[in-house]
Amino acid sequence: MKHKNIITVLIFAFLLFGTSAVCFVKTPSLISESERRELKQKPKLTIAALASGQYMKDFEEYTVDQFPKRDLLRSVKAVFSTRVFMKKDNNGYYFANGHISKLEYPLNPYMLDNAEEKFIFLYDSFLKNTDTNIYLSVIPDKNYFLAKENGYLSMDYDVFLRDFKDRFEFMNYIDVSSLLTIDDYYTTDSHWKQECIFKVAKKLSDVMGTPLSEENEIKTLDNEFKGVYLSQSALPFKGDTIRYVTNKHIDNAKVTYVDDMGMKKEGSMYDFEKAKGNDPYEMFLSGTQALITIENPYAKSDKELVVFRDSYGSSLVPLLTSGYKKITVVDIRYIQKDFVGAFVKFDKQDVLFMYSTTLLNSSTAFK
Amino acid sequence: MLFSSILFMFYFLPIVLLVYYISPKPLKNPVLLISSLVFYGWGEPRYVFLMIGTILVGYIFGLLIYKYRGRALSKILTGLSVVAQLSALIYFKYADFFISNFNMTTGLSVPLLKLVLPIGISFYTFQILSYTVDVYRGDVMPQKNIINLATYVSLFPQLIAGPIVRYSHIEAQLTKREHSFSKISDGIRRFVIGFGKKILIANTLGELCEAILAFKGQSVLMYWLYAVSFMLQIYFDFSGYSDMAIGLGKFFGFEFMENFSYPLISKSITEFWRRWHISLGSWFRDYVYIPLGGNRVKRGRLLFNIFVVWFLTGFWHGAQWNFIVWGLCFGILLTLEKFFYIKKLDKHKIFGHIYVMFFVIVSFAIFSGNNMGDAICRVKGMFGFNNVPFISQETVYSIKNFGVVILLASLGATPLPKRAVNLLKSKLGNNAVYDVLEIIVTAAILFVSVAYLADGSFNPFLYFRF
Numbered sequence: 001m002k003h004k005n006i007i008t009v010l011i012f013a014f015l016l017f018g019t020s021a022v023c024f025v026k027t028p029s030l031i032s033e034s035e036r037r038e039l040k041q042k043p044k045l046t047i048a049a050l051a052s053g054q055y056m057k058d059f060e061e062y063t064v065d066q067f068p069k070r071d072l073l074r075s076v077k078a079v080f081s082t083r084v085f086m087k088k089d090n091n092g093y094y095f096a097n098g099h100i101s102k103l104e105y106p107l108n109p110y111m112l113d114n115a116e117e118k119f120i121f122l123y124d125s126f127l128k129n130t131d132t133n134i135y136l137s138v139i140p141d142k143n144y145f146l147a148k149e150n151g152y153l154s155m156d157y158d159v160f161l162r163d164f165k166d167r168f169e170f171m172n173y174i175d176v177s178s179l180l181t182i183d184d185y186y187t188t189d190s191h192w193k194q195e196c197i198f199k200v201a202k203k204l205s206d207v208m209g210t211p212l213s214e215e216n217e218i219k220t221l222d223n224e225f226k227g228v229y230l231s232q233s234a235l236p237f238k239g240d241t242i243r244y245v246t247n248k249h250i251d252n253a254k255v256t257y258v259d260d261m262g263m264k265k266e267g268s269m270y271d272f273e274k275a276k277g278n279d280p281y282e283m284f285l286s287g288t289q290a291l292i293t294i295e296n297p298y299a300k301s302d303k304e305l306v307v308f309r310d311s312y313g314s315s316l317v318p319l320l321t322s323g324y325k326k327i328t329v330v331d332i333r334y335i336q337k338d339f340v341g342a343f344v345k346f347d348k349q350d351v352l353f354m355y356s357t358t359l360l361n362s363s364t365a366f367k
Numbered sequence: 368m369l370f371s372s373i374l375f376m377f378y379f380l381p382i383v384l385l386v387y388y389i390s391p392k393p394l395k396n397p398v399l400l401i402s403s404l405v406f407y408g409w410g411e412p413r414y415v416f417l418m419i420g421t422i423l424v425g426y427i428f429g430l431l432i433y434k435y436r437g438r439a440l441s442k443i444l445t446g447l448s449v450v451a452q453l454s455a456l457i458y459f460k461y462a463d464f465f466i467s468n469f470n471m472t473t474g475l476s477v478p479l480l481k482l483v484l485p486i487g488i489s490f491y492t493f494q495i496l497s498y499t500v501d502v503y504r505g506d507v508m509p510q511k512n513i514i515n516l517a518t519y520v521s522l523f524p525q526l527i528a529g530p531i532v533r534y535s536h537i538e539a540q541l542t543k544r545e546h547s548f549s550k551i552s553d554g555i556r557r558f559v560i561g562f563g564k565k566i567l568i569a570n571t572l573g574e575l576c577e578a579i580l581a582f583k584g585q586s587v588l589m590y591w592l593y594a595v596s597f598m599l600q601i602y603f604d605f606s607g608y609s610d611m612a613i614g615l616g617k618f619f620g621f622e623f624m625e626n627f628s629y630p631l632i633s634k635s636i637t638e639f640w641r642r643w644h645i646s647l648g649s650w651f652r653d654y655v656y657i658p659l660g661g662n663r664v665k666r667g668r669l670l671f672n673i674f675v676v677w678f679l680t681g682f683w684h685g686a687q688w689n690f691i692v693w694g695l696c697f698g699i700l701l702t703l704e705k706f707f708y709i710k711k712l713d714k715h716k717i718f719g720h721i722y723v724m725f726f727v728i729v730s731f732a733i734f735s736g737n738n739m740g741d742a743i744c745r746v747k748g749m750f751g752f753n754n755v756p757f758i759s760q761e762t763v764y765s766i767k768n769f770g771v772v773i774l775l776a777s778l779g780a781t782p783l784p785k786r787a788v789n790l791l792k793s794k795l796g797n798n799a800v801y802d803v804l805e806i807i808v809t810a811a812i813l814f815v816s817v818a819y820l821a822d823g824s825f826n827p828f829l830y831f832r833f
Contacts, residue, residue: 004802005552011806012555015813020381023373056368056409063373064823073821080815085571086771088764091822106583153764234822 022068029066034074034231036278040065074234082235088152093233096150099187100229100237101142105153107160108361115363116167118337119353122308123170125338130346132306135208136171138164139312139356141190145182160357171353174207176200186240189227190358191281194315195243201319208350210303213322216247225280242280244270249296249322258291258343260335269294269318284314290334291343299325304349308332310359324350333365368409370611371565373820379406387619388546396518396541399619406523407487414485417455422517424451425495429502429509429516436505445503449496456492459484464686487527489683491520493650498534500654507535515541524615528608530626530646537621544620554617556809561610563812566819568776569604572596575769576735579761586759590732590748592766598731599776602631605644631727631780634719635712636700639727647683651676673698684734689742693733700726 031038043049043058050056067073078090088094092103119136127134138161147154157177165173184196192200195218205212224239250269257265267286275283285292294317304326307313310333317329328344335343359365368375383402390398408415428448435441463479470477498516501507510516519541525532579593609626616623630642640648659672674695681694704712712719732749736742747753778784795801 004799004806005548008552008555008806008809009548011810012813015810016377017381017385020377023377051412053410053412056412060372060374063378064821067373067377067821070821073818076815076818077822080818081571084771085775087571088768151764151767153760 019068023063023066026066026068028062031278032065032070033278034071034226034234036228036231071234075236078234079236090233090235093229093235094150094152095233095235095237096146096152097182099142099146099182099185100227100233100235101146102190102229102232103147103153104141104143104358104361105147105155107155111361111363112160112164112167115164115355115360115366118332118363118366119168119171119308121337122332122340123168126341126344126346127170127351131348132346132351133208133349134171135174135204135350135352136165136168137174137176137204137352137354138360139192139354140177140180141356141358142182142185144177144357145180145185155357155361157357160361164360172207174204176203179203186225186227186281188230188237188240189225189281190229190356191227191312191315193240193243194245194284194319197316198245198319201316204352205320205323208305208323208352210301210305210320210323210350212320213247213249216245218243218245221275221280221283223276223280227281228279242275242283244283245319247322249298250318252297253321254293254295254297255285256293256295257286257289258293260290260339262343269321281311281314285317285329287311287314288331288334289329290331292329294321294324294327294329296321296325296327299323301325304328306330306344306346306349306351308351308353308355310355312356313354316354332367333359334367336367368406370608370615371562371570371816371820373817376817376820379409384618395619396514399523400514400518400521403518403521403523403526407521407526410527411486414488417485417488418491418521419517421452421455421491421495422513422520424448425499425520426510426513426516428499430511432499432502433509436503441503445499448499452492452496452499456488458482459488461682461686490529490531491526493531493647494534495520497531497650497654501533501535507538510534510538510541522616522621524612524619524621525623528605528612529644530609530612530623531650532623532646533650536624540621546620550617550620554614556614556805557617558611558614559809559813559816561607561612561614562816564603564607564610564779566816567812568772568779569600569607570819571769571772572600572603572776575765575772576600579765582759582761584759584761585748585753585755586762587748587751587755587757589755589759589762589765590745590753591728592762594728594732594735594745594749596769596773597735598631598728599773599780601731601734602627602780603776629780629782631724632720632782633723634716635704635709636697636723636726637704637709639723640697640701647680651680655679670702673702677701687736688739689733689736692739692742693730696726696730696733 028041029039030041040058040061042062043055045055048054049058081087081090082095089103094101094103123134140157140161143152143154144157146152161175161177179199180192180197185192198216201212221242221244225242226239230237230239253269255267255269257267259265269285271283271286274280274287279287282288288311299322301323302325303323305320305324306328307317307320308330309317310331313329317327320327328349330340330344332340368379370376379402383398387395387398387402404415404419407418425448428444428451432441432444432448435444459482462482466477466479469475498507498510498519502509510519519532519534519537522532575596576593579589579596582589606627613623613625624646626644626646628642628645630639633639633642656672656676659675660668661672662669664672677694677698678691679694680697681691684690684693712722729746729749732745733742736745744753748755751757791804792801
């Protein structure tokens with residue numbers, strides 16, 4: 001081709017200088033909606049930062065975070081990695097049986113030890129010698145259903161669940177894993193679907209001796225739910241739909257949010273502002289909260305429940321509302337375990353420890 | 368600063384190219400020099416002054432060696448320049464090695480210095496050494512223009528990962544070099560190929576190696592998988608960097624020597640070292656082996672010369688015993704080939720290739736160790752002496768996850784892709800179809816590689832020991 005070399009140089013120059021120009025003039029973005037994190041901003045130029053090399057390090061991170069069309073390029077990388085290189089996972093995220101999931105491997109025994117230590121601390125400090133009924137339930141993550149069957153690295157969940165359950169003689173273990181299937185989880189997120197876990201709520205309530213209301217209505221959110229796995233994996237995939245359960249107990253409950261400094265704020269079971277945000281799943285009990293109290297004026301019994309939970313509990317707890325006069329929801333990732341007693345008086349309640357295998361396998365999140 | 372980074376590609380390089388090409392000829396080398404100092408100082412703000420000091424010392428010695436040429440003083444000055452140039456390298460790179468071995472031998476506890484190794488010091492020290500020795504030998508004239516000498520030593524395309532460019536190869540190009548669309552176009556293709564090799568292949572293999580090291584469940588097959596992947600990672604990373612260096616050199620009118628020539632198709636270790644890291648092998652040949660007498664000596668001295676060269680080759684790669692052992696292993700194999708069976712290997716090509724692959728893979732297991740103990744553990748693991756099963760769940764998953772990349776890398780390490788391209792070119796004849804395809808494929812490699820960079824994923828720099 002005549003002038004091939006000139007054309008090659010011109011194309012390359014256009015790509016190089018054109019992209020460079022966009023990098024320089026583009027207004028920096030503050031957050032990445034797809035990755036759900038803040039993006040690095042241009043660092044401040046100081047002599048000290050230059051001399052130490054910190055400016056260069058920060059600037060380099062800034063150039064990556066602020067690169068134009070980054071979301072598109074991340075998808076290109078994900079597709080190339082999985083379709084051309086035929087990699088089974090992209091940065092630990094994989095697609096199987098219509099779901100995106102994240103590898104959870106290997107089993108970390110010292111993390112289970114850490115969780116055990118925290119639970120025993122809570123028992124010894126606040127629950128021992130009180131008239132409480134203590135229960136434990138472990139929620140399997142999506143890999144329980146997907147990983148081994150599809151040839152991915154998989155923890156031995158049977159060993160995990162059996163081992164963890166056997167550590168707590170003072171807890172009555174409620175197995176929910178046998179009730180669940182992969183279809184009970186969002187396809188693009190780690191969490192389960194509220195409309196699919198009535199069976200879990202019923203099993204818990206049966207064991208805890210508290211009947212639940214069966215007059216429920218299921219409503220649907222309009223906006224598409226792009227779950228955390230979809231954004232992190234960058235794989236091209238359609239989002240989910242969030243459905244939520246209402247009944248007179250849920251709709252009329254007095255919900256109070258308490259932060260770790262003791263500041264209270266009235267709210268509702270579902271936060272519809274957060275439903276439109278980056279992580280719509282946070283609509284359930286307003287996402288990450290240190291402590292929540294739910295008081296049900298329509299409760300038929302005076303029973304109270306305390307739930308120590310992670311994010312899976314956010315969608316489950318509303319389904320238990322009808323069975324209790326008061327539910328206290330505690331998240332020891334956001335409140336020091338030592339201070340739980342300052343916020344909750346343990347006496348005659350049902351106490352449920354409900355955590356996912358994912359959190360238990362990396363329990364350093366517990367304070 | 369890495370070539371394989373958004374910062375280099377879209378911030379540094381465009382500015383340097385722009386300023387370089389709008390500058391008049393007398394300013395082109397100063398532009399390159401300043402750019403190179405910024406490039407180096409970006410990663411090593413403190414140590415840029417060390418490099419400048421090394422250049423100044425080399426510059427002064429070069430002039431003095433030439434001034435007193437033919438006299439004993441010239442030889443003394445050359446010796447002093449070698450000592451001076453190597454001092455910084457020895458201090459920063461090897462001081463703690465000597466101290467820790469001294470402590471082990473004597474039982475004392477002399478505290479380690481824990482110095483941060485200035486990146487690229489092994490490369491630029493060897494470059495400036497080659498300059499002063501070549502001046503002494505009369506192979507080159509001393510460079511009176513310190514800007515030109517500094518440009519040669521610090522030239523960013525080859526500063527931190529080679530190839531080791533001899534002053535004699537580049538002397539004329541410092542003052543007179545061609546800038547043309549043809550050269551730049553070649554440079555683009557070469558750079559993008561290196562870019563793709565590093566980002567798409569080497570980094571992916573590096574992910575596999577990191578994953579294997581993190582696995583608790585090892586197996587015999589896993590040890591081999593690691594060694595093979597590590598070898599391929601090093602090849603694609605290093606040769607990719609060399610491709611990028613050669614390509615970048617062409618952007619600025621320079622022609623650098625080839626540094627890799629399909630070493631993994633070799634049929635003898637002798638051939639392997641003529642194809643692998645060519646600039647280092649030839650440096651040791653010309654500045655250590657031949658001055659020691661080369662092979663024109665008695666057998667005992669020859670063995671000594673080989674021992675010294677391969678000890679130093681291993682030692683140059685890192686201040687640890689496993690690198691020395693790695694080098695010496697090659698020295699032993701080369702000696703055995705030389706004396707006993709090189710001709711047999713030439714005759715039996717398939718056996719020769721298997722023989723090379725076996726020893727090279729095992730040698731990279733030694734090379735990959737964090738220390739000698741770790742290296743021995745890895746080699747033992749490869750032969751089933753670590754009490755691990757033959758295969759494990761992690762091994763199967765790793766093969767499934769990275770099998771295609773390993774296969775592509777293995778093919779890519781041979782001349783087959785190039786032959787396929789040449790065949791396609793000949794089939795398409797002299798028309799635009801091939802040229803358009805070439806442009807599209809080059810742009811596609813660049814685009815996908817940039818996508819990997821934008822993902823912010825795994826992008827290690829392997830040359831921190833150099």
